[in-house]
Amino acid sequence: MTLLGIDNLNIRFGATQAVRGLSLEIAAGESLGLVGESGSGKSVTALAILRLLDAAAAVEGSIEFDGRDLLALGPEAMRQLRGREMAMIFQEPMTALNPVMPVGEQIAEAVRVHRRGLKRSEVRDKVLEAMHAVALPDAAERYGDYPHQFSGGQRQRILIAMAVANRPRLLIADEPTTALDVTVQAQILELLADLRQRFGLAMLFISHDLAVVSQVVDRVAVMRHGLLLEQAPRAAIFREPLHPYTRSLLGAVPTMRTDLDRPLAMVGSENAIAQISSDEATVPLREAAPGHWVRTSL
Ligand SMILES: Nc1ncnc2c1ncn2[C@@H]1O[C@H](COP(=O)(O)OP(=O)(O)O)[C@@H](O)[C@H]1O
Ligand SMILES: [Mg+2]
Numbered sequence: 001m002t003l004l005g006i007d008n009l010n011i012r013f014g015a016t017q018a019v020r021g022l023s024l025e026i027a028a029g030e031s032l033g034l035v036g037e038s039g040s041g042k043s044v045t046a047l048a049i050l051r052l053l054d055a056a057a058a059v060e061g062s063i064e065f066d067g068r069d070l071l072a073l074g075p076e077a078m079r080q081l082r083g084r085e086m087a088m089i090f091q092e093p094m095t096a097l098n099p100v101m102p103v104g105e106q107i108a109e110a111v112r113v114h115r116r117g118l119k120r121s122e123v124r125d126k127v128l129e130a131m132h133a134v135a136l137p138d139a140a141e142r143y144g145d146y147p148h149q150f151s152g153g154q155r156q157r158i159l160i161a162m163a164v165a166n167r168p169r170l171l172i173a174d175e176p177t178t179a180l181d182v183t184v185q186a187q188i189l190e191l192l193a194d195l196r197q198r199f200g201l202a203m204l205f206i207s208h209d210l211a212v213v214s215q216v217v218d219r220v221a222v223m224r225h226g227l228l229l230e231q232a233p234r235a236a237i238f239r240e241p242l243h244p245y246t247r248s249l250l251g252a253v254p255t256m257r258t259d260l261d262r263p264l265a266m267v268g269s270e271n272a273i274a275q276i277s278s279d280e281a282t283v284p285l286r287e288a289a290p291g292h293w294v295r296t297s298l
Pocket of ligand 2: 043044174
């Protein structure tokens with residue numbers, strides 16, 4: 001069953017075409033990785049889904065969540081959905097947290113917004129449950145601590161606790177580990193994989209780093225300059241990348257090279273890639289193998 005369906009999405013900021021004719025689907029419980037270099041339109045896509053883009057953005061196309069047309073929903077209906085049925089975590093945990101409010105209170109606020117009828121003690125139970133779910137140690141003792149009293153990895157866990165406290169069906173994670181060191185990054189990825197399993201959470205996992213994405217997703221979509229270039233099950237992206245740009249992203253993942261059963265095509269200079277991309281919008285996506293879509297005429 002399709003949980004999120006994006007169809008022919010276009011996002012413009014004046015003359016900048018940030019997203020061009022993007023179509024994507026995420027099934028219930030499925031995890032899709034959205035990969036591409038900086039500026040490819042990943043974050044604006046996430047913000048469009050949550051209807052958090054500023055008024056300067058012109059959005060066309062359709063975004064359906066569980067059969068509801070998000071672009072047609074009013075602000076109040078959208079507020080009901082956000083944080084309850086779909087939630088988001090961002091790259092920088094410190095800026096997303098309120099520095100002068102105890103973390104337990106911040107998670108409690110996320111719970112209360114959507115469950116006004118709950119008693120104080122019930123809210124507290126839900127907060128502690130969420131803190132346990134993200135493996136924050138000594139939840140009860142640390143309820144009243146402030147963000148600066150936690151490490152970067154723990155702060156990201158607190159944000160994830162806020163995001164999953166209401167058991168959303170879709171979690172959008174935009175570069176959730178980019179600000180963290182490698183060891184902590186691995187722990188957070190493990191946590192996200194674990195939450196997915198336990199809560200049957202669908203996920204849109206955004207990163208510029210294909211290696212990071214590959215650890216938590218079922219399928220990968222590769223974007224560049226607002227255009228979807230390739231989409232395939234995770235294994236196929238690594239075994240048989242068809243688009244030159246996907247191959248160049250894989251070139252930045254040295255450990256994966258040994259897994260490829262055929263040599264990587266030589267990727268030329270940045271100029272050569274830019275050349276390919278300028279004509280790309282006119283090339284339709286074609287299904288090269290079941291579930292493996294690529295925008296190339298080769
Ligand atoms: N508020 C905005 N106003 C104008 N242009 C924007 C705005 N937000 C994003 N853009 C432009 O949209 C494009 C895609 O940005 P973004 O989605 O943030 O890329 P990514 O997340 O893939 O790095 C970029 O060219 C960026 O400059
Ligand atoms: Mg971004």
